Amino acid sequence: MQTFDTVDELHEFVEMLLHRIDQRYTIGRRAVVELLASSERPLSISDIETRVPEIPRSSAYRHLSDLQKAGVVRRIAASDEFARFEMAEDFLHHHHHLLCSSCGQVIDVTPTRAFERTVARMVDELTAAQGFRATSHALDVIGHCANCER
Amino acid sequence: MQTFDTVDELHEFVEMLLHRIDQRYTIGRRAVVELLASSERPLSISDIETRVPEIPRSSAYRHLSDLQKAGVVRRIAASDEFARFEMAEDFLHHHHHLLCSSCGQVIDVTPTRAFERTVARMVDELTAAQGFRATSHALDVIGHCANCER
DNA sequence: GTTGTAATGAGACTCATTCTCATTCTATCA
DNA sequence: TGATAGAATGAGAATGAGTCTCATTACAAC
Known part of the structure; x- marks a missing residue:
């Protein structure tokens, strides 16, 4: 980076x-x-x-x-x-997104190292079987932002 | 399910x-x-x-x-x-997606339990700080499918 | 400065998606 | 079973994000 x-x-x-x-x-x-x-x-x-x-x-x-x-x-x-x-x-920084399904807002969030290590390992497993070459990944969390959540 | x-x-x-x-x-x-x-x-x-x-x-x-x-x-x-x-x-089954950025194909892949436990924990951490209520999540792996990869 | 090429602006165009409305279905009740 | 009101459908028009065109402008290299 x-x-x-x-x-x-x-x-x-x-x-x-x-x-x-x-x-x-x-x-x-x-x-x-x-x-x-x-x-x-x-x-x-x-x-x-x-x-x-x-x-x-x-x-x-x-x-x-x-x-x-x-x-x-x-x-x-x-x-x-x-x-x-x-x-x-x-x-x-490498990061992921929280997507609010009410207002469409996108919030950036930064994952921990440990998490990213797990993700990387998992991505390898998943893709190997398919002959797929991964270039990047994105974890999107869908839900409602603080504003829309009331 | x-x-x-x-x-x-x-x-x-x-x-x-x-x-x-x-x-x-x-x-x-x-x-x-x-x-x-x-x-x-x-x-x-x-x-x-x-x-x-x-x-x-x-x-x-x-x-x-x-x-x-x-x-x-x-x-x-x-x-x-x-x-x-x-x-x-x-x-x-709960699953994630491999997206081929050459041809647009989408492939479904199923994660392991262990992985999903980690994801769930992580999602909680990430969202709590933002007051965000998660309803679901999606891990997209971007890259090239076996077909396009030559 | 001149000149060839790349970048820009304005607006036309494309095409995935949504909307409209006249018609067709279907659940309900007489 | 038939009548009826509301829901679902089909056909095509409308919308609008994103792309393309082309005449104009900026810039790099000499």
């Missing part, structure tokens, strides 16, 4: 990942990265539109898709109909 | 769940349930359309949504753009 002391280091690393796939690190992409990196939780397109209204929708989608290809950003399918985006795990 | 010795018992249970929410168990819904219950893997709408062409798309969607409300069916967001459907876990 990478850690970044300064925002500049973050941007440098992103730039490197983009360069790998022959992409430039432009103003618009930088704005998206800055927003996602400073956000506590995964953001939907409309969240992004609200907070950075000067980026048009089509560009936002394109930036996210390019950043995803570069391994900077991760797309997650929530329990409601729209996708959400967050920084890839190289930029964050 | 329910187990069903005969198809009739399955249908009886589904009917009960539908009645709870004042819904009838009609021919169309029965056909959808029979298809999902006999399928090895989660099905997309176009899978369903192919195998039961006499059910129109709009009705299939409505049946699935009604059956989901009744707790008979579960909708899963795969890595590609379309949703897939399978019987709810009361009708199946």
